[in-house]
Each structure stands twice: as C-alpha cells, then as structure tokens.
Amino acid sequence: MKILGEKSLSSKVIVGLKTLFVAISVLDIVVLTLMMKTINHIVHNESLQSNIFDLNLFGMLILSGIIALLIIYQFIKIFKNIKNNVLFSKDNSNCLNIISNSSLTISVVFCIISILVFFLMCKLEERFIHFVFAFAIILAVVFVAFGIGIKVLNEIYKKAIEYKEENDFII
Amino acid sequence: MPIIVNVDVMLAKRKMSSGELAEKVGITPANLSILKTNKAKAIRFSTLEKICEVLDCKPGDILDYER
Numbered sequence: 093m094k095i096l097g098e099k100s101l102s103s104k105v106i107v108g109l110k111t112l113f114v115a116i117s118v119l120d121i122v123v124l125t126l127m128m129k130t131i132n133h134i135v136h137n138e139s140l141q142s143n144i145f146d147l148n149l150f151g152m153l154i155l156s157g158i159i160a161l162l163i164i165y166q167f168i169k170i171f172k173n174i175k176n177n178v179l180f181s182k183d184n185s186n187c188l189n190i191i192s193n194s195s196l197t198i199s200v201v202f203c204i205i206s207i208l209v210f211f212l213m214c215k216l217e218e219r220f221i222h223f224v225f226a227f228a229i230i231l232a233v234v235f236v237a238f239g240i241g242i243k244v245l246n247e248i249y250k251k252a253i254e255y256k257e258e259n260d261f262i263i
Numbered sequence: 264m265p266i267i268v269n270v271d272v273m274l275a276k277r278k279m280s281s282g283e284l285a286e287k288v289g290i291t292p293a294n295l296s297i298l299k300t301n302k303a304k305a306i307r308f309s310t311l312e313k314i315c316e317v318l319d320c321k322p323g324d325i326l327d328y329e330r
Contacts, residue, residue, distance in 0.1 A: 261304040263294045 095174075102174045109171065113164045120157040123150055145212055149205065156201045159194045166191045180249075180256040188246040195239030202232035267327040268306075270299050273318045288313040 094100040127150035134143050166187040173184055206228035213221050274284060285295040290310060297303050311322055318325070 258304050261297060261302060263290060263298050263303050263306050263310050 096177055096179075097175065100175065102171045106168055106171045106175065109164055109168045113161060113168070116157055116160050116164065120154055120161070123153050123157065126150055127154065145208060148208055152201050152205045152208075156198050159198050159201070163191050163194045163198075166194075180253045182253060185246055185250050185253060188242055188249060192239045192242035192246060195235045195242060199232045199235035199239060202228045202235065206232060265329050266301075267329055268298050268301055268303065269325055269327055270295070270314065270318075273320055273324055277318055279318070284314070284317060287317045 095102060127147065130143050130146050130150065134147070170184050170187050173179070173181060178184075206225055209221060209225040209228055213225060270284070274281065281295055281299070282292055285292045288295075288310065298306065311325070314325060315322060
C-alpha cells in the first residue's frame with residue numbers, strides 16, 4: 093500500500109481526520125448549547141448550587157474538545173507534509189511538540205473532572221457517576237501515556253532531522 | 264570549521280567553471296556551492312577522488328587546515 097504522495101494512505105487519513113475535526117466541532121457546539129441552557133436555568137431559577145457540577149463538567153468538556161481540535165489540526169498538518177513527501181522537517185517536529193503538550197493538558201482537564209466527580213460520588217449514590225469517574229480516570233491516564241509517548245517520539249524525530257541535515261551537507 | 268576547501272583557487276588555476284567541474288565530477292551545482300562556501304560537514308573519498316582527477320591535483324591542494 094502506498095503511504096506517501098497523492099492517492100496514498102496519508103491522503104485518506106487526512107479525509108478521516110477532517111471528518112473527525114468536524115464531528116468534534118459539532119459535539120463542542122452541542123455541549124456549548126447545553127452549557128448555555130444550564131446558565132440560563134441558573135439565571136432564572138437561581139439554583140447555582142445544584143447546577144454547579146454540570147456547569148463545571150460542560151466547561152471541562154468544551155475545553156478538552158477545543159484542545160482535541162488543536163491535536164487533530166496538528167495531525168492534519170503532519171499528514172499533509174507526509175503526503176507532500178516532506179518527512180524530516182522542523183514543522184513536523186513542532187506539530188508533535190504541540191500534540192504532546194495538548195495531550196498532557198487534556199489529561200490534567202480529565203484529572204480535574206475525575207476529582208469533581210469523586211466529590212459528587214460522596215454526595216450521590218447513583219451508579220452512572222461511578223462510570224463517569226472511571227471513564228475520566230482512564231482518559232486521563234491514556235492521554236498522559238499518549239503525551240509522553242509523543243514527546244519521546246518527537247525527541248527521536250528531532251535527532252533524525254539533525255542526522256538528515258548533517259547528511260545533506262556531506263558531499 | 265578550521266578545514267578550508269580551496270576548490271575556487273584550483274578552479275581559477277585550471278581556468279574551469281564551477282558548472283563544468285560539477286558536471287565532470289557528477290555532483291549538483293548546489294552541492295558544489297555548499298563545498299565552495301565551506302558549509303559542507305564532510306566530503307566523501309569518492310567525491311574527493313573525482314575532484315582531484317578532474318582538476319589534476321592532490322587532496323592537499325583542495326583542502327587546507329587553519330587554526
């Protein structure tokens with residue numbers, strides 16, 4: 093299977109990533125609408141205490157959604173470079189750096205969500221809350237691992253760029 | 264880098280153009296320019312051999328060392 097160039101796997105991946113980008117954008121807008129409704133509810137009923145958790149959760153989800161969009165955008169940039177046969181460029185390395193930092197930020201967001209859910213678990217005895225807690229913890233761990241993995245990969249990539257540049261100057 | 268490439272001097276002595284040398288050696292003019300401007304990190308023995316052969320000189324005539 094062709095990986096580099098036109099009509100290759102990378103060009104198909106770009107289409108998939110763009111679809112994912114749109115899907116997450118729509119999801120973010122939906123969460124934003126729900127958040128607005130909650131704010132409206134708070135303003136009209138003045139029941140801030142009962143809705144503060146929802147508001148925090150929506151805020152965190154929107155934040156992580158925006159960061160996820162940034163990650164996908166960086167992946168699109170990398171795959172476009174791969175499609176154009178630009179493999180060892182500093183631009184790709186910068187993209188990987190942004191992806192790893194964004195992943196670590198998302199993991200922090202999910203850690204905060206899990207802490208919020210944990211406090212709610214102490215108050216409520218609903219079963220789904222436990223699932224939300226487990227889900228947030230798993231996502232936090234996954235994004236930490238992903239962020240660290242990409243960071244290590246970026247260092248290897250930087251070395252490869254260095255070697256490539258050196259090789260380019262061997263006549 | 265204290266290693267100086269004196270291809271320019273040899274080219275002037277042999278009254279040869281850079282393009283001609285690049286063509287005869289089999290390297291691109293861009294790579295010859297890298298060599299002439301001392302930007303090169305290393306030079307392959309095969310390239311050095313070809314340059315010496317074309318310019319009819321020794322490696323010492325092309326490469327110099329300055330502290």
